[in-house]
Amino acid sequence: MTALLDRKLLFVTGKGGVGKSTIAASLGLLAAEQGKRTLVCEVDAKGNLADFYEAGETAFAARELQPDLWAMSMNTEESLKEYLSLQLKIPLLAKIGPLARTFDFIANAAPGVKEILTIGKVAWEVKERHYDLVVVDSVASGHIIGQLTAPQGINELVQVGMVRNQTQWMLDILTDPAQTGVVIVSAPEEMPVAETIELAERLNTETQVDLAAVVVNRVLPELFTEREEALFDSLRSPERVEALTAAAGGDVTPVLDAAELAVTLRRTRAGHLATLRGALDPALPLIYVPYLFTRSHGARATRKVAEMLSEEL
Amino acid sequence: MAANSRKAEPAPSTGTPTERARTLEQLLATKEIVISCGSGGVGKTTTAAAAAAMAATHLGGKVLVLTVDPAKRLANALGLERFGNVETRVPDSAFAAAGIEPRGELWAAMLDTKQSWDDLIARHAPDTKTREAILANSIYQNISGRFVQSHDYIAMERLYEIHSSGTYDLIVVDTPPTRNAIDFLEAPDRMADFFSSKLLRWLTAPSKSRVMNFASKPFYTVADRILGSQFLADIAEFFGLFQAMAPGFVERADAVTKILADKRTTFVVVSTLEAAPLHEAEFFIDALDERKLHLGALVLNKVLPAYLRRTATTGVAKRLCADADELAASVPDAGDAADTARVLATIGESFLNYQVVAKREAEQRASLARTPDVVAAVPYFDADIHDLAGLLQLGDQIWR
Ligand SMILES: Nc1ncnc2c1ncn2[C@@H]1O[C@H](COP(=O)(O)OP(=O)(O)OP(=O)(O)O)[C@@H](O)[C@H]1O
Ligand SMILES: Nc1ncnc2c1ncn2[C@@H]1O[C@H](COP(=O)(O)OP(=O)(O)OP(=O)(O)O)[C@@H](O)[C@H]1O
Ligand SMILES: [Mg+2]
Ligand SMILES: [Mg+2]
Numbered sequence: 001m002t003a004l005l006d007r008k009l010l011f012v013t014g015k016g017g018v019g020k021s022t023i024a025a026s027l028g029l030l031a032a033e034q035g036k037r038t039l040v041c042e043v044d045a046k047g048n049l050a051d052f053y054e055a056g057e058t059a060f061a062a063r064e065l066q067p068d069l070w071a072m073s074m075n076t077e078e079s080l081k082e083y084l085s086l087q088l089k090i091p092l093l094a095k096i097g098p099l100a101r102t103f104d105f106i107a108n109a110a111p112g113v114k115e116i117l118t119i120g121k122v123a124w125e126v127k128e129r130h131y132d133l134v135v136v137d138s139v140a141s142g143h144i145i146g147q148l149t150a151p152q153g154i155n156e157l158v159q160v161g162m163v164r165n166q167t168q169w170m171l172d173i174l175t176d177p178a179q180t181g182v183v184i185v186s187a188p189e190e191m192p193v194a195e196t197i198e199l200a201e202r203l204n205t206e207t208q209v210d211l212a213a214v215v216v217n218r219v220l221p222e223l224f225t226e227r228e229e230a231l232f233d234s235l236r237s238p239e240r241v242e243a244l245t246a247a248a249g250g251d252v253t254p255v256l257d258a259a260e261l262a263v264t265l266r267r268t269r270a271g272h273l274a275t276l277r278g279a280l281d282p283a284l285p286l287i288y289v290p291y292l293f294t295r296s297h298g299a300r301a302t303r304k305v306a307e308m309l310s311e312e313l
Numbered sequence: 314m315a316a317n318s319r320k321a322e323p324a325p326s327t328g329t330p331t332e333r334a335r336t337l338e339q340l341l342a343t344k345e346i347v348i349s350c351g352s353g354g355v356g357k358t359t360t361a362a363a364a365a366a367m368a369a370t371h372l373g374g375k376v377l378v379l380t381v382d383p384a385k386r387l388a389n390a391l392g393l394e395r396f397g398n399v400e401t402r403v404p405d406s407a408f409a410a411a412g413i414e415p416r417g418e419l420w421a422a423m424l425d426t427k428q429s430w431d432d433l434i435a436r437h438a439p440d441t442k443t444r445e446a447i448l449a450n451s452i453y454q455n456i457s458g459r460f461v462q463s464h465d466y467i468a469m470e471r472l473y474e475i476h477s478s479g480t481y482d483l484i485v486v487d488t489p490p491t492r493n494a495i496d497f498l499e500a501p502d503r504m505a506d507f508f509s510s511k512l513l514r515w516l517t518a519p520s521k522s523r524v525m526n527f528a529s530k531p532f533y534t535v536a537d538r539i540l541g542s543q544f545l546a547d548i549a550e551f552f553g554l555f556q557a558m559a560p561g562f563v564e565r566a567d568a569v570t571k572i573l574a575d576k577r578t579t580f581v582v583v584s585t586l587e588a589a590p591l592h593e594a595e596f597f598i599d600a601l602d603e604r605k606l607h608l609g610a611l612v613l614n615k616v617l618p619a620y621l622r623r624t625a626t627t628g629v630a631k632r633l634c635a636d637a638d639e640l641a642a643s644v645p646d647a648g649d650a651a652d653t654a655r656v657l658a659t660i661g662e663s664f665l666n667y668q669v670v671a672k673r674e675a676e677q678r679a680s681l682a683r684t685p686d687v688v689a690a691v692p693y694f695d696a697d698i699h700d701l702a703g704l705l706q707l708g709d710q711i712w713r
Contacts, residue, residue, distance in 0.1 A: 240644050
């Protein structure tokens with residue numbers, strides 16, 4: 001199987017809030033630092049990719065944030081304009097004034113148009129070999145199937161016309177596991193795990209796009225071995241708490257409570273992890289990223305996660 | 314209590330300001346519709362179900378929770394595994410298992426977008442032939458299943474339908490995980506816009522006049538070239554079928570919009586204390602305000618315990634890390650001293666780690682610009698909430 005960062009196009013998806021942007025940003029940073037010319041593209045109009053690099057706002061036009069690392073934000077309207085001028089060589093562009101107002105209507109009326117403009121743009125960057133790797137901070141699990149199958153859907157719905165002619169090369173790129181892969185970001189919690197399993201299944205049955213890896217984000221540390229845990233439990237007896245409190249110069253109860261909370265949280269999560277592992281193809285790479293106990297989540301956290309990913313990859 | 318003061322008023326919907334609710338209990342006693350909303354994964358479904366369970370338990374009457382995508386075990390606990398779209402009563406045995414005798418009835422339904430769309434078509438279609446034609450149309454199937462906003466709209470539509478039936482004293486509505494929580498506020502308007510749009514008129518005009526009227530406009534030329542005239546014709550046919558129902562749809566969407574603004578409706582915004590969801594919550598609170606919709610409560614979910622923030626304990630935790638060996642020696646008849654030292658250092662470090670997060674959460678909370686009268690914090694439970702007992706336990710945290 002092609003190593004993750006040796007592919008050309010990665011779609012990072014997962015349940016809302018699990019860490020898609022964190023992982024996409026970190027994968028992009030890691031690839032760039034390995035000398036790959038990398039584009040990170042956020043698909044969400046309201047996205048916050050810029051926060052993860054702290055290097056200024058991102059726009060539809062890709063911008064180089066640091067050597068080999070480029071970033072852009074998807075805008076389907078801009079994408080349509082670019083598509084028309086670059087690929088269809090439609091010269092009227094400057095004159096399509098009402099485009100902005102009417103675009104929403106046509107995009108809503110014709111299912112798949114917005115999706116195809118998104119997929120088309122990133123696939124185009126791959127086709128033209130503008131970058132070694134394009135990482136897409138993609139839509140959440142609920143919408144990714146619709147996005148990935150848009151070229152296929154358009155192919156079926158639209159019998160003739162230019163769009164149809166344009167979908168074949170997209171399909172060629174999307175369905176080639178050496179080039180394209182999906183990365184599902186998950187977390188060791190009930191709903192993210194359930195969604196990951198469901199999405200892995202749907203990718204397999206409803207699309208021809210390869211699932212490249214599952215990243216389990218926010219994994220809590222295992223505090224104790226079994227023996228240490230027994231010891232920890234014994235520390236909770238009143239006379240020991242009292243002795244420790246005296247020796248430490250302050251009440252140790254909150255510290256013990258916090259450790260107990262950490263142990264139980266880890267334990268319930270371990271159950272969800274086991275469910276996830278059991279449901280996925282054993283050959284599929286599972287990458288673990290620990291929970292970061294940091295004050296803020298900007299460029300420093302992105303770098304830290306990139307380092308952790310590099311150890312795991 | 315607010316429930317009594319309500320009697321003094323002519324009618325709940327006339328706009329007379331009610332006594333301000335200070336607790337969720339007071340709030341729910343005066344409302345008929347509660348909409349739970351917020352960023353993805355924060356606990357909207359859990360909060361909606363918990364609020365409904367509490368209302369059924371303590372306020373009585375017939376209470377319905379309309380959920381969107383409950384976790385499997387929660388759905389099972391509510392008896393929804395088989396019924397989906399159909400409203401189902403949560404059996405008293407489920408309450409009994411939680412050791413509770415409810416004053417009222419708890420009902421639950423799960424929103425099935427596709428099914429609800431089909432029902433809607435059935436209701437608005439002028440005749441069987443049109444209905445069958447629409448249901449079989451591939452573009453309709455695409456739109457009802459995938460049309461991104463269809464989910465938001467149908468939730469509000471379903472709410473309207475159920476509320477108009479007058480079957481329930483209180484309906485608690487869960488909302489779908491949208492990126493923009495306001496999407497569903499705007500869904501009815503957008504739906505009305507859509508069905509009365511210029512594009513629709515253009516698409517449904519006979520194709521000859523379409524060419525005549527629009528051939529000169531570059532946009533439509535482009536649309537024809539890009540999508541192909543066949544596809545446009547398909548769409549036109551679909552919308553042609555739909556057109557007969559457009560007035561009904563527009564009227565309906567207007568009615569749905571009105572119910573959101575009704576005095577009997579309130580919104581409960583749910584968030585965790587993480588930056589992104591909270592930002593979304595604040596944005597949403599402003600959006601409610603702008604639209605003059607009623608913000609009833611803010612539920613801060615999965616909040617870490619307050620003891621983690623104690624500054625006095627910071628020093629203790631640091632000592633456990635730094636002087637673990639020394640402190641291990643002070644523990645009466647502990648086993649292996651090296652083991653004990655390691656455990657002490659570990660728990661000290663773990664406390665400091667969680668403290669960073671707890672303090673960050675507290676800062677986030679303090680920075681909230683605008684909050685409603687009712688703000689409730691729900692602790693991070695150490696296990697998932699998947700039965701009535703769990704819901705009621707969560708409910709106790711927000712009720713009074
Ligand atoms: N490993 C981690 N440890 C601790 N916090 C994390 C970790 N990964 C992500 N986070 C935090 O979780 C929050 C959500 O992360 P992120 O924005 O990457 O998620 P997302 O899936 O892109 O969300 P959305 O669905 O809103 O786009 C952020 O505040 C982020 O800093
Ligand atoms: N206070 C809490 N402590 C621990 N776990 C919780 C708490 N509140 C909710 N959960 C768990 O978090 C998960 C997500 O909750 P829930 O499904 O209610 O969120 P949601 O906002 O409806 O998500 P979605 O946006 O996907 O619809 C569930 O597994 C639930 O059991
Ligand atoms: Mg994101
Ligand atoms: Mg939900």
